[in-house]
Amino acid sequence: MFKTIAIVVGVLIAAVLLVFMLQGGGPQVEVITATQQPIQEYVDEQGKTRLPRIYQISMPFDARVGEITLEEGDHVKAGEVVARIVQEDVEAEYAAAKAAVERLDASIRETGDKTVERTTEQQAEYFVQSMVNTVEAAKTQMTASRSRLEYATTFLGRVQKLISKGAKTEDDLDRAELQKVESETDFQTDALTYQAILSIDAATKLLPSMVEQYIDRKDLSVAVLQQEKAEAEARLRTAKLRLDRSKMTSPVDGIVLTKEQTSEQQAAAGTLLLEIGRMEQLEVEAEILSQDATQIKAGNRAEIYGPSLGRKAGHGIPLTVLRVNPAGFTKVSSLGVEQQRVLVVLQFDSQQIRQVLEEHGLGVEYRVQVRIYTAEKPQALVIPRSAIFRNTTGAWQAFVESGGRLQKRTLKLGLMNDLRVEVISGIEPGEHVLISPESSLSDGDQVHPVEQSQSSP
Known part of the structure; x- marks a missing residue:
């Protein structure tokens, strides 16, 4: 056993010596x-796609909006009706306003017609002139009657003087007295007739003024009706405008981004119905730290990349810096640190945007990784x-x-x-x-x- 351990230790020592050598x-x-x-020098930051302008279709006034059949992603043409207010409501309002204007038009024509009044005024003037002649005739008649009365009185006096001398008879006296009485009666009658005709003449002279005053009152009525018509026409213009606005059209060729209303319902003025955008105007925005933003200029080369695009850094979809906003803003990071950031907007090549949209399926508010190149050297x-x-x-x-x-x-x-x-x-x-x-x-x-x-x- 000791021999085996010695062999292992020897091998380890040899291996260490070999490595050292x-x-x-x-x-x-x-x-x-x-x-x-x-x-290259660059700034890497998260960004998102956006549209420089989103066209909002909203309620122009309080009304009942009909069902919207468009869906998100549908393509629309400029001028195409994308939503409409229930037509029966606005058409009835317009018809009532139009009828009110037409009724006032008829009233103005009727009230403004002065043919009868002008004829009456002319007749009154003729009557006044006729009464002037009648007054003169009555005055002449009264003067003649006075003269006959004066003659009859004088003649009676002569007869009375001659009868005492026997030059006139009692019969002559009676006829002279009768003539005086008749002349006096005629004079009184003519005088009364003259006074009556004077009164009638005074009243007759008022007739043209009365007719003119009536015409003036008609003119005032026409002015009131014209004012009412102006108000009615204003209501008609409003009704016409509401009728025109009741059919809401797309301002551009674009795509429906969002749909806020579906079924028919009452909606207040300003209620958002649809949002429409032009995807060929798609751009990217990134919130860059202010110390990095000072190195970025409009026209700088940039790219977006990431797993969602199937592109790696350095081989992303190319863009160009369009604008660096002049004002920054404070944003709290995920770690709770306050940071000053600046919004940088980047744009796609106009010849490439359709291919990018088709190949990568980019939409609005999509998250992407942004790399902006601030300086480069080829070698x-x-x-x-x-x-x-x-x-x-x-x-x-x-x-x-x-x-x-x-x-x-x-x-x-x-x-x-x-x-x-x-x-x-x-x-x-x-x-x-x-x-x-x-x-x-x-x-x-x-x-x-x-x-x-x-x-x-």
């Missing part, structure tokens, strides 16, 4: 050759980012393996991303750089290098 007297380390490669001396570390002064350093020994180099770096960094000075092309050096290693240590390949980004 193969390592050249130092620990085994992984190295990579510094080479010229493309490199640069590149090493893994895990190879660099900072010294106590904050300078970047890395270990270079040469002849089995380590050399600590101070580096000047350029572009940097999560995986690789550009070395401007401190390392030459072809030199071996340690990957993920341990903190126990020091400048001049003897190591056994194992080279790894550096894949392109």
Whole structure:
């Protein structure tokens, strides 16, 4: 048994010695050759698809909306009726408003017709003129009667003087007295007739004014009716507008995104019925940390990727930065940390968007991974980012393996991303750089290098 244990121990010692000899007297380390490669700086963040404008179809006024037969995903054309208010309601309202206007039109025509009144006014003027002539005739008649009375009185006096002289008989006296009485009666009759005709003339002269006043009152009635008609026409225009708006049409060629109402029901003004969008305008938004957003400019190259798209980082669907919003906002992260973020909007190539929609089935509010490239170089001396570390002064350093020994180099770096960094000075092309050096290693240590390949980004 002791012999067996001795053999096992001897084999283990031999194996340790063999490993030590193969390592050249130092620990085994992984190295990579510094080479010229493309490199990019970028910002990675979650984003989501969106539309720059969503067209909302809502109730134009309180009414009963009919059943909407469209479903989410249905395509619609510009001008196509997508929802409608129950037509019987708005048509009845319009018909009543139209009838009110027509009734007032008829009343205005009837009231405004002054043919009879103008004829009456003309007749009154003729009557007034006739009465003027009648008054003159009556006055003349009365004057004549007065003259006959005066003659009869004078004649009677003469007869009375002559009868005492025997020149006239009693019969002559009686006839003279009768003539005087008759003349006096005629004069009184003509005087009364003249006064009566004067009264009638005064009343007659009022007739044209009365007719004119009646016409003026008709004009006032027409003005009132015209005001009522203006109000009725306003109600008719409102009813016509409601009738026109009762059929709600799509403003664009697009697709139904959401449907909020289904069956026929009463709905208040402003109630959302449908949302319509143009998928060819699909874009992506990402909320970027403000310190990263300062490096992003409109026109920067970008891409989206992720398992849902079947694309890996660096091989995603290309986009371009459209806009970096000028105002930031505060957002609390999943860890409860307040962050200042800026909304960045990215757009697809207009020639590519239909293919993207068909191949990847993207919709609105879909979550995607966004990568925005802020700087790029087609060729640069590149090493893994895990190879660099900072010294106590904050300078970047890395270990270079040469002849089995380590050399600590101070580096000047350029572009940097999560995986690789550009070395401007401190390392030459072809030199071996340690990957993920341990903190126990020091400048001049003897190591056994194992080279790894550096894949392109």
